[in-house]
Each structure stands twice: as structure tokens, then as C-alpha cells.
Amino acid sequence: MLVLTWCLRVDGVMMSTSLLLLLLVCSVQASHFYGTVMTYYPKNTHPAGFMEVVLRYKLNFHSCKQTDEWTCLNSNCGTGNFTVHTVDEEGDGEWCQTEGVMTRQVPTNALFQLQLADAAWISNKNGIVHWRAVTVVELRNRSDTGQANRSPQTTMLPAVRVPSNCQRDFNLLAFDPDGDEVKCRYGNTIPECNPCTPPSVLKLSSSCSLSFSPNSSSNEGSYAVQLVMEDFPRQTINLTHTNKVQTTITTHNTLSKLPIQFAIKVDPVVPSCTEGLYLPKFLPPTPNNRAQLYTPVNQSLEISINAQANISTIDELLFSGPYNVNQTASGSGRFILRWTPSEDQSGESHPMCFVVQAVYNSTKYHSELRCVIVSVGNDPSLNATTESQTTQPATTPETPPPSNQVVIGLKVRISALSQLSTSDIRNIIVQRMKEEMVEQGLPSDIILRLVSSVQVGPPTSAAPAVQT
């Protein structure tokens, strides 16, 4: 249907007979699917038994105007509505990712399944034409948490690139809010994919890491990756249906099932695989892959990303995450992602992934993939630091703690030529101080956190940079 809307917009004045012909051409051209991801969070359970669940899904196409709809695979998906927003668009118009937020009311907490089925994928070397994807939504009450099951939380970019002569690991985000074990496998049956042929060039581990190893240049081209992510309880638990029927499940039984589908593009040989030359290299304060970050409701989180490439030119940050993440570029490989969670996301964790893209001689180069999980609430490790700071006197970094169990409060006065925001202090100064302390001999796993800051005077140029 949306393909039709798009064609009408392009050529709205055509006569109806020629329009029909045009639609056939368009439906072939416009079918450029780049994959999908779906996750969910249960919301309220009403006393009468019916439940509400919010499902978030990414749909990736060549153009932001293309879309598709999830349908009910069996007949117990209840009623629902959804809104769709753009997340990110590749600067060259290669792809567009949208996020749909679907709210459904279901009469009971019984398992239900949503599916996506249409044609066609971008052309790929593993011969996938039609797209198929399925989500299994388990909402029964768990005996270990006393709540409905929550799905693993993950996301992915529509496409990631690697030159055919370089080794690269894609460690996907696999965070589970219930603490379940999360595993990935290739789709293997019809509602999950059709056909399911996995890319020959990738090795998948059950911990959701995909490894590309250089083989031969005949590997160059695009591959469709059709993965399924599942959560397994870490011990035997009972699931209770609204009608009170209990089912015992073991560590071998899956709870929910999610699709993660995207493209991997194997590009021509690069003269050097060393990061920081053609392939962009991440520098501090870019968060580590799979890092967990915290931000309270209504408070904006800033993620600073810094990358360097000495031969190619860094062009853009490509990201996937909640649709209301804002991106700003601050020059020379520096980017900031900003996100403010709303009240109804309190206690939830939301995924974000990013890659830096550089260009040299019209060829695109990607950095490694990094993903973070953002939990909406206060950082639980902050309390310990606050308490110790009030009970211990301030000390200097020259006194190394004898073991990593020790917490030291540190008062630092910083003089700067210009105004510093709290996020500058957190992301740049605290990070630099930690690097310096490690250089001076402290263990590299020390945690340095900003507890509070207060401005004591106007910006000055006279004082030394850091006093302790």
C-alpha cells in the first residue's frame, strides 16, 4: 500500500491505465528491505486480567517512505495502535531506519506472535528475496520476578561494512532486564525467515557475536543476516497464566523470541586494516561496547563519541536507538547523542548502537560497532560513593588505595578559560583524570565518578589546570 502512495506522489498525474503499469515497476524497485528488530516491555495489568504491552520495532528500508506492518500470526494479539518515526538516515540515501512504537491490549497474558512478511530484501549473496520475521511475546507472570516476562533489549543498524581483507567482530547488544541468559541463532523455520540461508562469511557464537574473517575477494558483496534472539531463565521457574494455570519451564526453554535482521556489506580490499588510518578508530570518551549508562526520567543523557581516521575523512555518525535521540556533530570526528527518557519509561532499559563512517576516494569505511544500554533511573553505584565521601576526608591521588575495595572521596578544583558543562566534566575531565591516575600507577579498573560540582568563580586564565 505504501509503495503505491509513494508512486502516486512521484507521478500523480498519470492516467489510470499507465499508472497500473508504473506500479508494477515501482513495487519491484521500491522493495529494498534492510532488516528489522523488535523488543517489548509489558505495562499495566488491569484487575480484570487484560494487559497492556509496548512493542518497539525498527524497520529498515532504502527510503524513509517505505514501510510495512506487523500482523498477528495467530488470533490472540488483542487490539492496538502504533506510531512510526524516523530514527536515522544514511547521508548518501543508502538506507533509512524508522521506529514503530506499538501499544497493544491483550485479554490475557497468553503467548502471542506477530509477523512481518513481504518482498524483497536488497540484493544479497546468500539469495534471500522475501522477508519474514516473527516475534513471540511471552507475558505470563514469572515466579522469580513476580512480574510479566520482559524481552531482551537490543537494536542494530540497517547495514554495517567491513573491507574483504580485514578481520572484524560484531558483538551485538544482548541485554535482558530480567537477568536471563540471552542467546542468538540463525533463523531456521518459515515464520522466522524464508529461505534461511545464513551468510557463508560469518561465524555466529551463541553469545550474539558475529565474526568476519578475511577469506577471498570473491566474498565481496551484501549479505542478509537473519538472526533470532531468545531469553532463557537461569533456573527453573513457573509461569502463571491469567487463568491461574502454572507451567514449569527450565533453563532449556525459551521465553520470548525476537528477530534481529540487517545487512553486512563486504567491501573491496583496503590498503591497511589498522584502525585510525582508513577505518575510523574510537577514542575516549566513547563508551565501551555493551556499557550500561543511567539517566533519570526527564533528564537528558549525553553520550560523547570521538573517532579518528588519518587517511580517510570522517563523514557521519550512524546510529540506531529510540526515535527521539538527537544527534549533533561538533567537528573533527566528535559527535553527541542526546536522549531524554519520559516518565512512562521509568525503570526500563533502552538500547543504542552506533558506527562512525569515513570516506576516502568515494569508498565508505566503518568503525567497529558499539552499542550501549541506557537504564532509566539513578546509577545504583553512585550511592556508595556519596556515602563514603561524607565519612572520609578528601585525599590526593598520590595515595593509591591498597585494594580495589577502597572508596576515596576526592575534591578537585578546576580552572578553565570557558564555561564547563556537567557533561564536559563527566565525559572529558573525569575521563582524563582517570587516564592520568592509571598512568601514575593506579589499577586500570578504578572507577572515578563525579558526585557533584559547584562553580566557585568566573572563568579564569591564571590558575593551574588542575589542583587537588
Ligand SMILES: *[C@@H]1O[C@H](CO)[C@@H](O)[C@H](O)[C@H]1NC(C)=O
Ligand atoms: C494507543 O493506545 C494507548 C493505550 O490505550 C494510548 O495511551 C495511546 O494514546 C494510543 N496512541 C495513539 C497514537 O492512539
Ligand SMILES: *[C@@H]1O[C@H](CO)[C@@H](O)[C@H](O)[C@H]1NC(C)=O
Ligand atoms: C505475579 O505473581 C505475584 C506473586 O508471585 C503477584 O504478587 C503479582 O501480583 C502477580 N502479578 C500479576 C500481574 O498477576
Ligand SMILES: *[C@@H]1O[C@H](CO)[C@@H](O)[C@H](O)[C@H]1NC(C)=O
Ligand atoms: C572461505 O569462504 C568459502 C566460502 O565462501 C569457504 O568455503 C571457505 O571454507 C572459507 N575459507 C576459510 C579459510 O574460512
Ligand SMILES: *[C@@H]1O[C@H](CO)[C@@H](O)[C@H](O)[C@H]1NC(C)=O
Ligand atoms: C512451581 O510450581 C510447582 C507446582 O505448583 C511447585 O511445586 C514448585 O515449587 C514451583 N516452583 C517454583 C520455582 O516456584
Ligand SMILES: *[C@@H]1O[C@H](CO)[C@@H](O)[C@H](O)[C@H]1NC(C)=O
Ligand atoms: C594518526 O595521527 C595522530 C596524530 O598525528 C597519531 O597520534 C596517531 O597515532 C595516528 N594514527 C595512526 C593509526 O597512525
Ligand SMILES: *[C@@H]1O[C@H](CO)[C@@H](O)[C@H](O)[C@H]1NC(C)=O
Ligand atoms: C517529567 O516531565 C513531565 C512533563 O513535563 C512531568 O509531568 C513529570 O512530572 C516529570 N516527572 C519527573 C519524575 O520529573
Ligand SMILES: *[C@@H]1O[C@H](CO)[C@@H](O)[C@H](O)[C@H]1NC(C)=O
Ligand atoms: C531533539 O530535537 C527536537 C527538535 O529539534 C527537540 O524538540 C527535542 O527537545 C530534542 N531532544 C533532546 C533530548 O534534546
Ligand SMILES: *[C@@H]1O[C@H](CO)[C@@H](O)[C@H](O)[C@H]1NC(C)=O
Ligand atoms: C580511487 O579509486 C579509483 C577507482 O575506484 C582507483 O582507480 C584509484 O586508484 C583510487 N585512487 C587512490 C588514490 O586510491
Ligand SMILES: *[C@@H]1O[C@H](CO)[C@@H](O)[C@H](O)[C@H]1NC(C)=O
Ligand atoms: C540510594 O539513595 C536514594 C536516595 O538517596 C535512596 O532512596 C535509595 O534507597 C538508595 N539506594 C541504595 C541501594 O542504597
